[in-house]
Amino acid sequence: MDNNMLLRIEDLVNNPTPRVPICLCLDTSGSMGAVEGECVATGETVYEDGRTWNVVTGGTSRIDELQKGVEQFYEAIREDEIAVYSAEICIVTFDNKATCVLDFANVERQETIPELHPVGDTAMGEGVNLALDLLDRRKQEYKDKGVDYYQPWLVLMTDGVPNGDVAELNRAICRTTEMVNQKKLTVFPIGIGNESDMSTLNSFSPKRPALKLQGMKFQEFFAWLSKSVSKTSQSTPGESVKLDVEGIKGWAEL
Amino acid sequence: MWNVMQCAVQGRSHIKSDTPCQDKTYSAVDNDTQVIALADGAGSAKLSHYGAETVTKFICSELIEKFDAYFSDNDGASVKQQLIEGMLKSLSKTANQLECEIRELASTLLFVAIKNNQFIIAHIGDGVVGYLKNDEMKIASQPENGEFVNTTVFTTSKDAIMTMKLIKGSLGEIQGFVLMSDGAETSLYNKKERKLADVLKKIMQISTVVSADKVQEQIKQSFENVIIKATTDDCSIAMLVKANDTFKGYLQLSNKHKCELLKINSVSSKRKIRRYDDILVYLQNKQSVYQIARKIHLKPKYTKKYIDKLCMLNFIEKNGDYYHTIVIMRTGNEENNE
Known part of the structure; x- marks a missing residue:
């Protein structure tokens, strides 16, 4: 092509890509070690996360499937030409305490996803509060550096009943619902397995019910999540991104 | 206007x-x-x-x-x-x-x-x-x-x-x-x-x-x-x-003004300005680099440097192997003092 253009690449301003900050707030309590599929009981039992468990060999644990799902999520984001530059992911885990296991950064810089281990109780309130603090801090960093951003996302995944500090849990619910109602946060509360406390999860989501993951379909969920990130990162002013909840009915129960 | x-x-x-x-x-x-x-x-x-x-x-x-x-x-x-x-x-x-x-x-x-x-x-x-x-x-x-x-x-x-x-x-x-x-x-x-x-x-x-x-x-x-x-x-x-109402076309400009437009040092020799002038005039009809080089008696590789500069300034346009002038040479209402 003949270069008769008035505007050449070197003349242009290089604005940073607008970011979509996403915090994965994941339950890594002892119950996430629960196993499905073919397994053999060893006869031993162990008391953890508020109940007694039979120790088995074989099968696939929830935490293994969650780990695979998170890794697949990263892969899908890395393969998307827009989302790879806009999505910024942070991982918070909660068990006996809340921990930021992977801080916000561009996904290309987050080469290794930390290994998740099931242990201890379910300090969900502490986990969500830490996630909200990190999202707030990241937004402030964007503002300070003149980087545009989309509404932050909080993905909360748990298989059990919160048994951390009650006041922390109530504070987390208050903060989340207030932000959702003010259109400052998109929240995805996801229940794993049949023992997840859907009523607590619902209290985090004033606008739509929490989703219950069918069986161990983590990979389907994260595939849907990455597509939604991609769609959001291409939205333009006025375009409130319609997340295709219908599309995830195949793997979740509303 | x-x-x-x-x-x-x-x-x-x-x-x-x-x-x-x-x-x-x-x-x-x-x-x-x-x-x-x-x-x-x-x-x-x-x-x-x-x-x-x-x-x-x-x-x-x-x-x-x-x-x-x-x-x-x-x-x-x-x-x-x-x-x-x-x-x-x-x-x-x-x-x-x-x-x-x-x-x-x-x-x-x-x-x-x-x-x-x-x-x-x-x-x-x-x-x-x-x-x-x-x-x-x-x-x-x-x-x-x-x-x-x-x-x-x-x-x-x-x-x-x-x-x-x-x-x-x-x-x-x-x-x-x-x-x-x-x-x-x-x-x-x-x-x-x-x-x-x-x-x-x-x-x-x-x-x-x-x-x-x-x-x-x-x-x-x-x-x-x-x-x-x-x-x-x-x-x-x-x-x-x-619009610049005083602009009567490139050819009517003073050497000082041409230097500003061509982004060349104002103490550059008149010869350099004349070379740009010759190219711009010649390219009122489309020509190739070799034709331009012959016209201004300069080797093609040196001629190309002038051509590239004029392209960068968007004074000329390239179509295939041919170039032509797009800068306004005469407005039609200029005083005829050539």
């Missing part, structure tokens, strides 16, 4: 989804009044391209007709109200024709109107309004985004009047105005420093020595090939640039 250049190109995401370009530009001129308007249709409103077209056309005819009345009204709130009411009325007509809700026609709006030595600027939503004064690009109105990048205010928003910016003043030393949508903003407006790209000044300056049609054609080509690559959104721009 002021020149108008404008273009709106469909963004990559709209090409992919087969959605029409929702950015629209429009301009109007009548006697002493000139108006340029730009609107970016809301991504969520399916018929927003019709809304963008409606408001840009409305605002151009409204300002052509009532510039003086608006300018002399010192009650800015009343002017804003009249403009918004007029827009909503014309959007309502369009909504009736299309049998849709008025909110389906939501868009941003940016315009500049000039008459004699006065101007009026208005802005609703995102995008940027800039101007060139004393050879420096300045901002007249910043984008109005919410906290998040995909939120802004539209012509149909309840709070449009609260955030609408309205500016009036004397043109004085102002050499040109530019309106751009948020898509073009990605490449031409530094959000952190709140500064416009210097290349806009270059375009405005070129438009004083190259025909506005040709500059517009090159802007469109640049938008289609370069600007849309930096975003998935539609991109548009509209410019209103004061």
Whole structure:
């Protein structure tokens, strides 16, 4: 092509890509070690996360499937030409305490996803509060550096009943619902397995019910999540991104 | 006299989804009044391209007709109200024709109107309004985004009047105005420093020595090939640039002025200027590098350096292996003193 253009690449301003900050707030309590599929009981039992468990060999644990799902999520984001530059992911885990296991950064810089281990109780309130603090801090960093951003996302995944500090849990619910109602946060509360406390999860989501993951379909969920990130990162002013909840009915129960 | 250049190109995401370009530009001129308007249709409103077209056309005819009345009204709130009411009325007509809700026609709006030595600027939503004064690009109105990048205010928003910016003043030393949508903003407006790209000044300056049609054609080509690559959104721009009434064509310029335009040292030899002159004259008919080299008695590899410089300055254009001059050599009304 003949270069008769008035505007050449070197003349242009290089604005940073607008970011979509996403915090994965994941339950890594002892119950996430629960196993499905073919397994053999060893006869031993162990008391953890508020109940007694039979120790088995074989099968696939929830935490293994969650780990695979998170890794697949990263892969899908890395393969998307827009989302790879806009999505910024942070991982918070909660068990006996809340921990930021992977801080916000561009996904290309987050080469290794930390290994998740099931242990201890379910300090969900502490986990969500830490996630909200990190999202707030990241937004402030964007503002300070003149980087545009989309509404932050909080993905909360748990298989059990919160048994951390009650006041922390109530504070987390208050903060989340207030932000959702003010259109400052998109929240995805996801229940794993049949023992997840859907009523607590619902209290985090004033606008739509929490989703219950069918069986161990983590990979389907994260595939849907990455597509939604991609769609959001291409939205333009006025375009409130319609997340295709219908599309995830195949793997979740509303 | 002021020149108008404008273009709106469909963004990559709209090409992919087969959605029409929702950015629209429009301009109007009548006697002493000139108006340029730009609107970016809301991504969520399916018929927003019709809304963008409606408001840009409305605002151009409204300002052509009532510039003086608006300018002399010192009650800015009343002017804003009249403009918004007029827009909503014309959007309502369009909504009736299309049998849709008025909110389906939501868009941003940016315009500049000039008459004699006065101007009026208005802005609703995102995008940027800039101007060139004393050879420096300045901002007249910043984008109005919410906290998040995909939120802004539209012509149909309840709070449009609260955030609408309205500016009036004397043109004085102002050499040109530019309106751009948020898509073009990605490449031409530094959000952190709140500064416009210097290349806009270059375009405005070129438009004083190259025909506005040709500059517009090159802007469109640049938008289609370069600007849309930096975003998935539609991109548009509209410019209103004061013509240089003293310019009678390149050939009538003094050597000092030629040096400025050619960006060469003013103490450069007359021979160098004459070489550029010879090339520009010769390229009034298209020629290849070898033909030019023969004509100016210079080896092709050295000739190419002159050619490349003239291409960079957008004084000549390349088509295949041939080059031709696009800078205005004679305006037709110059004094014949050659």
